[in-house]
Each structure stands twice: as C-alpha cells, then as structure tokens.
Amino acid sequence: MPIRRLFLPLAVVAALLSACATPAPHDAARAAPTTTAAAQSAAAAYDFDMDVFHPVVAKHGMVVSEQALASQAGLETLKAGGNAVDAAVAVGFALAVVLPNAGNLGGGGFMMVHSAQDGRDIALDFRETAPGRASRDMYLDASGQVADGRSLFTHLAVGVPGSVAGLTHAQQRWGTLPLSRVMAPAIRLAERGYPVSQTLAETLAKTAKTMGQWPATRAIFWRDGAPLKAGDPLVQKDLARSLRLIASQGARAFYQGPIGQKIVAEMARHGGLISAQDLARYRVVERTPIVGEYRGFRVVTMPPPSSGGIHLVQILNMMEGWPVRDWGAGSAQTIHHMAEAMKLAYADRSEYLGDTDFVKVPVAGLTSKAYARALAATIDATHARPSSDIHPGKPQPYESDQTTHFSVVDAAGNAVAVTYTLNTNFGSGIVADGTGILLNNEMDDFSAKPGVANVYGLIGGEANAIQPDKRPLSSMTPTLVMKDGQPWLVTGSPGGARIITTVLETVVDAIDFQMNPAEAAATPRFHHQWWPDQLRVEKGFSPDTLRLLRGYGQHIAVMPTMGRTQTVQVRDGLLYGASDPRNPDGAALGY
Numbered sequence: 400m401p402i403r404r405l406f407l408p409l410a411v412v413a414a415l416l417s418a419c420a421t422p423a424p425h426d427a428a429r430a431a432p433t434t435t436a437a438a439q440s441a442a443a444a445y446d447f448d449m450d451v452f453h454p455v456v457a458k459h460g461m462v463v464s465e466q467a468l469a470s471q472a473g474l475e476t477l478k479a480g481g482n483a484v485d486a487a488v489a490v491g492f493a494l495a496v497v498l499p500n501a502g503n504l505g506g507g508g509f510m511m512v513h514s515a516q517d518g519r520d521i522a523l524d525f526r527e528t529a530p531g532r533a534s535r536d537m538y539l540d541a542s543g544q545v546a547d548g549r550s551l552f553t554h555l556a557v558g559v560p561g562s563v564a565g566l567t568h569a570q571q572r573w574g575t576l577p578l579s580r581v582m583a584p585a586i587r588l589a590e591r592g593y594p595v596s597q598t599l600a601e602t603l604a605k606t607a608k609t610m611g612q613w614p615a616t617r618a619i620f621w622r623d624g625a626p627l628k629a630g631d632p633l634v635q636k637d638l639a640r641s642l643r644l645i646a647s648q649g650a651r652a653f654y655q656g657p658i659g660q661k662i663v664a665e666m667a668r669h670g671g672l673i674s675a676q677d678l679a680r681y682r683v684v685e686r687t688p689i690v691g692e693y694r695g696f697r698v699v700t701m702p703p704p705s706s707g708g709i710h711l712v713q714i715l716n717m718m719e720g721w722p723v724r725d726w727g728a729g730s731a732q733t734i735h736h737m738a739e740a741m742k743l744a745y746a747d748r749s750e751y752l753g754d755t756d757f758v759k760v761p762v763a764g765l766t767s768k769a770y771a772r773a774l775a776a777t778i779d780a781t782h783a784r785p786s787s788d789i790h791p792g793k794p795q796p797y798e799s800d801q802t803t804h805f806s807v808v809d810a811a812g813n814a815v816a817v818t819y820t821l822n823t824n825f826g827s828g829i830v831a832d833g834t835g836i837l838l839n840n841e842m843d844d845f846s847a848k849p850g851v852a853n854v855y856g857l858i859g860g861e862a863n864a865i866q867p868d869k870r871p872l873s874s875m876t877p878t879l880v881m882k883d884g885q886p887w888l889v890t891g892s893p894g895g896a897r898i899i900t901t902v903l904e905t906v907v908d909a910i911d912f913q914m915n916p917a918e919a920a921a922t923p924r925f926h927h928q929w930w931p932d933q934l935r936v937e938k939g940f941s942p943d944t945l946r947l948l949r950g951y952g953q954h955i956a957v958m959p960t961m962g963r964t965q966t967v968q969v970r971d972g973l974l975y976g977a978s979d980p981r982n983p984d985g986a987a988l989g990y
C-alpha cells in the first residue's frame with residue numbers, strides 16, 4: 400500500500416516548501432521570544448532540599464552508562480589522564496562485553512562530540528550500511544509480502560557493522576591515550592569474565608528461541624542447555640581475542656583482517672550478504688549536526704541517517720510558542736499538546752526521512768520555525784486529531800527493546816554522547832563463529848515494503864527503501880544542549896521509536912520544568928508516534944490526568960517503561976550525572 404501523505408492545510412505545505420527552498424540552515428535567528436531569562440532560571444535547577452531524586456555530583460569528570468562495569472571503565476580512563484573521548488571509547492568497548500544485548504562490536508551508532516579545544520560540535524555517523532548485494536525487495540516472499548523474521552533473525556538481517564570503525568575513529572581523532580590503553584578494561588572484562596546480572600539473565604531467557612538456534616551463540620551465552628542465569632560467570636575468550644586484535648592492529652583487524660574474514664565466512668555459510676569488499680569499503684562519516692534553538696538554549700543533535708535530531712528540533716519548535724512551564728509537568732494540557740506535536744512529526748518521518756547520501760531530505764524545512772508554527776496552529780487544544788485522518792496504515796504490534804546510550808563529560812569541557820546498538824536485544828542473535836561478536840539486525844530499520852511497519856511499528860516510505868551501501872533510517876538521538884557555547888546537558892536513550900520522545904521529554908524537563916537529570920529520568924514518560932493511534936504512557940500519571948486526556952480524545956495505553964536516559968548536566972563548574980532508574984544495572988560515576 401503506498402504511503403499516503405497527511406493532508407496538510409495549504410499554508411503548512413507552503414511553509415514547508417518555502418523553507419525547503421531556502422538553503423539557510425533554519426531560521427533560528429527569527430526564533431521566538433527570547434529566552435535568556437528562561438535559560439538563566441533553568442540553569443538554577445538543582446535544589447537539594449526540594450528535589451526528591453538526586454544526581455551524582457562530581458567536579459573532574461562524569462561517566463554515565465547502562466552498566467556500572469562500563470561506567471567504571473570510563474572513570475578509570477579519565478583518572479588515567481584520558482579525556483571524555485578516551486573515556487567514551489573505553490565505555491563503548493566495555494559495553495560490548497558487559498551489556499552484550501546492546502553494547503557491541505557488530506552493530507553501529509552515532510556519537511555527538513563537543514571538542515573543548517576548538518569549540519566544534521561533530522556528529523559522527525558509524526551506522527551500519529546495507530551490503531553491496533542487498534536489494535530493495537530482499538525481505539519479500541514470493542507473494543510480495545514481508546517474510547516473517549527474515550529482516551530480524553537471519554544472516555540477511557545483518558548490516559555492515561560500523562561500531563569498530565566509529566570508536567577507533569573517535570579515538571584517533573580526539574583521544575589522547577593509546578587505543579590499547581582505552582581498550583584494556585574491555586579486554587580484562589572479556590578475559591576474566593563477570594557475573595551475569597538479573598537483568599541480563601532475564602533478557603537472555605526472553606531471547607532463548609532466537610539465540611538458541613546458533614551453536615556459536617549458545618557456546619557463549621548458554622550453559623547446560625539453557626541460557627546463563629543470574630550469578631553465572633560470563634567469560635568471553637573469543638571476544639577477548641577479537642578485542643586484542645583491534646587494540647594492536649586498529650580497525651583494520653575488523654574490516655580487512657582476521658575478524659572480517661571470519662564474519663565473511665559466517666555469512667557465506669548461511670546465505671548472508673556481507674562480503675570482504677563490503678567490510679573494506681565501510682566508512683564512518685563526520686556530519687554537521689542538526690542545530691535548533693529552544694528558549695535560548697542551543698540543541699545540537701543527530702542528523703540523518705537518524706531521524707532523531709530533526710524531529711527533536713521540530714517538536715521543540717512547535718512547543719516554543721506554548722507556555723508549558725505554566726501548564727506544568729505531567730499536566731493533561733502539556734501532554735495533550737506534546738502528543739499532538741509528536742504525531743505530526745512522526746507522520747513527516749515516515750514520508751521524508753532516509754539516508755541523505757541517497758535521498759533528498761528537506762532538513763531545513765522540517766526544522767524551520769515557520770513550518771513548526773504552521774503545524775502547531777493546526778493543533779486543537781482539547782481535541783486529539785485521529786491518526787486515521789492522517790494515515791490509514793497498520794503497524795505490527797511486536798515490541799522489543801535494546802540499544803544503549805552513554806554520556807561522558809570531562810573537566811576541560813569536552814562532552815560525548817553516544818547511542819549505539821545491535822537493534823533488538825542481541826541483534827540477529829548470531830555470533831560470527833570464532834569472533835565472539837554478535838551481529839546486528841539493523842537491516843530491519845529499512846522499510847522492507849512501503850507502508851509496512853518495522854519492529855517498532857514505524858512506517859517508512861520510499862526515502863527509506865533498501866539500496867546497496869545505504870544506511871537504514873534510525874531514531875537514535877544523542878544530544879548536546881548548549882548554553883553560552885558550553886555543554887549544559889548531554890543526553891540520549893535507547894528505545895527504538897520512543898528514543899525521540901524520551902530525549903524530547905528529558906530536554907523539556909530540564910529547560911521548562913527545571914528538573915535535575917535524576918528528577919527528569921524518574922519522571923513518567925509518554926509517547927505518540929502517530930500510528931498506532933495511541934498515547935502510550937508509563938504508569939505514574941494520575942487517574943484524573945488520564946481521564947482529562949481521554950476526554951480530549953486521546954487513546955491511552957499504559958504500557959512498559961520507555962527509554963533509559965544516561966544524562967550529564969553541567970552547572971556552575973560541577974557535573975551532575977544520572978543513570979535512568981528503569982535499568983538497575985547502570986551507574987553515573989564521577990570524581
């Protein structure tokens with residue numbers, strides 16, 4: 400079924416087109432009323448006596464990740480004299496060992512870097528690419544339907560991994576310590592092992608069916624015919640060997656050396672597509688971030704092939720005209736308006752977003768204040784617009800969660816926000832035999848067929864169709880919020896389609912509601928992605944708030960938690976870190 404465009408009023412279309420035609424990045428200069436006052440008062444957020452939840456406070460450096468052992472690896476690197484990039488690279492490699500369902504060498508992601516040295520912000524794209532032999536209809540069966548599971552749990556699901564190239568590139572470009580030094584904690588953790596946490600054990604149990612198909616995977620993550628249990632030691636000798644090869648030879652070991660050869664052999668044995676040429680051709684890309692202005696703050700975030708930054712800025716732009724601070728955090732009025740804005744943004748996502756190296760994306764138009772004002776003007780303060788008026792598609796209801804984010808800030812003011820992933824938990828579940836490396840299933844982020852939803856219920860169109868070497872559209876949104884040119888908030892989250900709204904709420908909680916990062920992380924979240932027509936909420940909203948929202952026509956669904964933010968806030972020379980309480984294994988560690 401072809402994607403049908405949301406029927407926009409003419410004024411909106413005109414605003415979009417005119418903004419698209421203007422090469423200026425966006426009309427931030429004409430942004431709403433300013434804001435320095437708002438910025439200043441928001442900066443006075445943390446009040447020990449008032450706040451229920453408290454961030455970790457430190458002066459010299461802060462590392463926040465979803466696994467305390469990885470945060471420790473980052474902290475150790477900072478204390479050894481490394482900068483925030485050294486520490487982030489240490490965390491990235493360590494998470495591949497201690498958070499195997501999301502941390503990875505066989506996946507990809509994005510890194511936002513603020514370099515204190517030259518004041519520049521760079522968006523590093525190490526997203527997976529489609530193999531050279533990938534083709535548009537590779538996930539359709541003979542009758543033209545999307546074949547069940549093919550884009551998720553087979554060797555065809557695997558995109559050419561970018562993480563090793565991304566982490567080593569960052570290290571060479573901005574790091575100060577030798578690669579072998581920052582990789583040492585990861586190697587040690589793989590070599591010596593660590594006890595499986597309750598969280599990891601539960602995740603292994605949930606994915607037993609897909610993971611259990613592959614002997615090389617079972618050899619690592621199973622014992623006595625069943626997935627490892629809490630407390631069992633997880634020792635990863637093959638992974639330690641792969642890490643050691645990378646530490647001594649750099650990314651070549653992966654893309655042109657012994658690790659790559661094993662990945663290619665794994666593919667060849669099982670009908671996968673990744674070739675030696677695909678690996679050798681893989682490149683990270685330094686991109687110009689998406690930049691938005693919100694109430695005097697500068698939001699520096701991820702450009703395509705992630706949709707995250709564009710829609711974060713688009714929704715913030717719609718919100719700028721609303722007095723949300725007066726409406727209050729968690730009020731029906733605030734939630735309703737934000738949900739309506741989310742719907743409009745996700746509708747645009749399905750139509751316009753894809754890899755800008757392959758398709759034209761109207762970035763300036765989508766992030767322009769004028770377009771946002773026109774969109775916001777269509778929002779009714781007390782009536783939800785039914786999604787069926789906007790698009791008739793039907794998503795798949797499947798749910799899965801795994802990706803991870805980490806944030807690091809050092810004393811010099813360098814800031815790093817990284818979101819990377821295998822896509823769903825443990826990716827394809829396939830370990831390339833002999834490497835200890837789990838391979839992603841990121842190919843599912845392409846639209847297998849226009850109008851058919853992916854694993855996150857996201858509908859994509861032509862712009863996100865499969866092409867060789869193209870990068871699948873992502874929602875990952877590592878974000879830096881700057882105040883007076885310095886990092887003020889460093890954040891990001893996993894959560895598939897829910898990443899964008901989780902990051903949005905974290906930014907709004909900080910700027911509009913003056914919450915410290917621990918308060919923001921502990922605040923119940925809500926999410927609308929236009930289709931399904933459902934305002935998904937976490938538990939914790941009051942019954943009368945939900946009643947009001949239902950009265951506006953919102954279809955409320957109370958569902959499992961969304962996102963797991965890992966945030967650092969910088970204020971008055973101090974660093975405030977908070978690891979989302981939705982994951983008990985994470986830690987903010989500073990010194």
Ligand code: DON
Binds near residue numbers: 822844872873894896
């Ligand atoms: O790139 C994306 O948007 C997805 N592959 C991210 C997957 C994810 O966040 C899973 N979840 N928690």
